Amino acid sequence: MDVLGLLQKLCGRQGENRTCYLCRKEVFDGRTFCADCRRKLPYPLSFCLRCGRRMTGTGFCAQCRARLPLADKLRSVFVYDKEVKGLIRAFKEGDPAMADGFAREMLPVLQREFSGADFLTFVPMTPAARRKRGYNQSRRLACALSRLSGVPVEDIFEKKRDTPEQKGLSRSEREKNLRGAFFLHRRAVCRDKKIVLIDDVLTTGSTADELTRLLRGAHAAKVWVLTIAATPAKSLFPSDMPSPEKALGAADKP
Numbered sequence: 001m002d003v004l005g006l007l008q009k010l011c012g013r014q015g016e017n018r019t020c021y022l023c024r025k026e027v028f029d030g031r032t033f034c035a036d037c038r039r040k041l042p043y044p045l046s047f048c049l050r051c052g053r054r055m056t057g058t059g060f061c062a063q064c065r066a067r068l069p070l071a072d073k074l075r076s077v078f079v080y081d082k083e084v085k086g087l088i089r090a091f092k093e094g095d096p097a098m099a100d101g102f103a104r105e106m107l108p109v110l111q112r113e114f115s116g117a118d119f120l121t122f123v124p125m126t127p128a129a130r131r132k133r134g135y136n137q138s139r140r141l142a143c144a145l146s147r148l149s150g151v152p153v154e155d156i157f158e159k160k161r162d163t164p165e166q167k168g169l170s171r172s173e174r175e176k177n178l179r180g181a182f183f184l185h186r187r188a189v190c191r192d193k194k195i196v197l198i199d200d201v202l203t204t205g206s207t208a209d210e211l212t213r214l215l216r217g218a219h220a221a222k223v224w225v226l227t228i229a230a231t232p233a234k235s236l237f238p239s240d241m242p243s244p245e246k247a248l249g250a251a252d253k254p
């Protein structure tokens with residue numbers, strides 16, 4: 001038995017049966033979803049090399065060709081479609097234990113795409129927002145992923161104020177909205193480090209950009225972003241550029 005297996009046994013996790021988060025069927029391999037549901041889940045088979053969003057074709061998506069995200073590389077496990085949106089909502093609205101299941105899905109992506117990471121960190125919440133929810137879902141994910149991967153977690157950010165809803169704002173409005181909302185209070189630990197920022201969903205990418213900007217200011221060597229899900233890549237033509245809602249509805253259709 002390897003060290004992880006031993007730890008899991010000591011913690012009473014090995015052989016733990018759980019129910020599939022989608023269909024509630026019992027699963028015996030400690031996975032989050034049963035084999036049938038895994039076949040149906042929207043793993044992005046073809047994705048942009050920079051932002052990791054699902055796209056047709058290869059290389060960089062139109063959005064990244066127009067303007068690159070600040071992070072060196074972003075990856076997500078799933079396409080953010082209706083099914084996945086429901087799962088993440090359940091996770092954020094009262095089922096923090098789902099972090100373990102999602103972390104199991106994120107582990108192979110972390111190992112494949114971000115090998116050599118020095119530490120994981122997470123998108124912070126204001127203390128008031130955290131009290132209201134009872135937990136920070138991104139922190140839960142980072143901690144669960146740390147237990148599975150052995151990569152440590154560092155709590156380096158603070159959120160100083162709540163930011164109004166980002167939906168429907170232009171890029172510059174979102175940037176203005178976020179400027180000064182976050183504070184990197186442990187700059188020294190970031191210097192020359194390869195850092196993986198963990199969050200639940202990548203939508204506009206504005207939060208990831210803002211936190212990456214702070215990490216770059218603290219001389220991080222690499223900034224990587226790993227989320228459970230990401231909205232698909234958009235077309236550059238404004239007329240057929242879907243809103244996140246439309247993209248959600250359309251995500252499952254060919």
Ligand SMILES: [Zn+2]
Pocket residue numbers: 020021022023024025033034035036037038
């Ligand atoms: Zn299932």
Ligand SMILES: [Zn+2]
Pocket residue numbers: 048049050051052053060061062063064065233
């Ligand atoms: Zn892209």
